[in-house]
Amino acid sequence: MKRGKTGNNKFLKRLNRMTILNVIREYGAISKIELSKITGLSPTAVGSITSELQEEGYIHETGKGESKGGRPPKLLELKPGSYYSVGVDFDVDYMNLALVDITGQVIDQKSHKVPKWDSVENVAEKLELMIAQIINKHSINRQKLLGIGISIPGLVDLNKSEIIMAPNLGWKNINLKSYLIQLKDVPLYIENEAMASAIYENWIGSCRGIENFVCINIKSGIGAGIFINGKPYRGVSGTAGEIGHMVVDENGPRCGCGNFGCLETLASAAYIEQRARKMARQGVSIKLSSYKDIDSISIDDVAEAARNGDEASIDILRESGRYLGMAIANTINMLNPKRIVLGKEFTKYADIVLDTVKAVVERKALRSPAAVVEIIASEIGDKASTIGAALIPIKELMEGHSCT
Numbered sequence: 001m002k003r004g005k006t007g008n009n010k011f012l013k014r015l016n017r018m019t020i021l022n023v024i025r026e027y028g029a030i031s032k033i034e035l036s037k038i039t040g041l042s043p044t045a046v047g048s049i050t051s052e053l054q055e056e057g058y059i060h061e062t063g064k065g066e067s068k069g070g071r072p073p074k075l076l077e078l079k080p081g082s083y084y085s086v087g088v089d090f091d092v093d094y095m096n097l098a099l100v101d102i103t104g105q106v107i108d109q110k111s112h113k114v115p116k117w118d119s120v121e122n123v124a125e126k127l128e129l130m131i132a133q134i135i136n137k138h139s140i141n142r143q144k145l146l147g148i149g150i151s152i153p154g155l156v157d158l159n160k161s162e163i164i165m166a167p168n169l170g171w172k173n174i175n176l177k178s179y180l181i182q183l184k185d186v187p188l189y190i191e192n193e194a195m196a197s198a199i200y201e202n203w204i205g206s207c208r209g210i211e212n213f214v215c216i217n218i219k220s221g222i223g224a225g226i227f228i229n230g231k232p233y234r235g236v237s238g239t240a241g242e243i244g245h246m247v248v249d250e251n252g253p254r255c256g257c258g259n260f261g262c263l264e265t266l267a268s269a270a271y272i273e274q275r276a277r278k279m280a281r282q283g284v285s286i287k288l289s290s291y292k293d294i295d296s297i298s299i300d301d302v303a304e305a306a307r308n309g310d311e312a313s314i315d316i317l318r319e320s321g322r323y324l325g326m327a328i329a330n331t332i333n334m335l336n337p338k339r340i341v342l343g344k345e346f347t348k349y350a351d352i353v354l355d356t357v358k359a360v361v362e363r364k365a366l367r368s369p370a371a372v373v374e375i376i377a378s379e380i381g382d383k384a385s386t387i388g389a390a391l392i393p394i395k396e397l398m399e400g401h402s403c404t
């Protein structure tokens with residue numbers, strides 16, 4: 001696209017603002033002299049942009065830097081509580097919300113149960129209500145809301161901000177924005193759930209400064225968010241990371257995708273719960289059989305039973321770990337990542353299964369890539385994708401998320 005001189009200037013100015021904000025974020029607190037050195041912008045340009053950013057409230061002066069003779073320079077940092085963003089994570093029967101400020105600090109979190117297979121109209125209505133509640137509770141002016149990030153367990157179109165397919169929600173070709181009436185003026189960003197987790201881990205979580213890593217989320221399905229050379233890897237049509245459909249047993253159960261023995265038919269949290277309920281009904285597990293409502297046995301119940309020595313529960317969980325280990329070994333051979341972070345429901349039973357996963361990887365992966373990879377459970381339990389979604393509007397402000 002051809003840009004006129006004015007368009008070009010505007011574009012450059014926006015780019016310089018983004019760069020400065022992002023450097024300030026990365027360094028925590030920084031002087032104008034250092035900003036000029038790092039960004040390569042002239043001290044005059046840095047002075048003009050930072051004054052503008054200060055006036056608009058994005059940054060403020062804090063403390064004083066180290067003096068090298070003369071007056072110590074004033075340091076600039078992102079201004080806590082100046083601008084906000086909301087992240088929403090959808091799954092089969094709940095939506096989680098997180099309110100964060102421009103510094104990435106989590107101000108509040110909420111969880112709301114929703115009926116399975118609810119209509120988009122109903123979900124959008126609840127979403128608007130919940131966002132209004134959380135914003136009003138903290139007396140946040142709408143003008144200070146940078147945007148809303150939505151994490152979806154499925155395929156998304158970043159350019160159109162549309163949900164292409166979320167099989168576990170029963171949604172197909174949905175433009176969520178068109179259902180939001182109260183929030184129609186607020187920027188909305190849709191992201192795949194595992195990638196939202198990867199964005200969290202990359203910005204403030206366990207993968208800061210790590211360029212090549214994979215986040216694998218285990219819940220009703222299994223998906224991966226991949227970062228290569230510090231950038232999200234999405235593939236040609238945005239479907240990269242569908243690790244849940246990696247075949248780990250060709251004689252395994254039929255998957256929703258039509259194939260047999262996909263990883264998520266043998267290692268998802270939904271599958272573990274289903275097997276545990278079956279075993280409870282058959283009386284194989286004494287602990288689980290004693291539950292009053294077998295149909296509501298959850299992954300937490302299975303993990304607790306395993307921790308209390310229930311052999312059947314330990315077996316179910318470790319078997320899922322073996323399949324997961326196989327898929328991870330293939331991923332390691334293929335991508336040679338530095339770190340693999342296992343998230344969502346996995347964090348509820350990581351203490352029982354992580355060693356099994358690592359043992360399988362040690363047996364199945366090639367020695368060289370296996371020697372440099374670290375496999376860990378996400379440190380913030382199942383909240384990474386919610387907070388990651390909330391970081392997206394901030395990332396847009398500083399990096400142009402949709403461009404990555």
Ligand SMILES: [Zn+2]
Pocket residue numbers: 244245255256257258259262
């Ligand atoms: Zn499949």
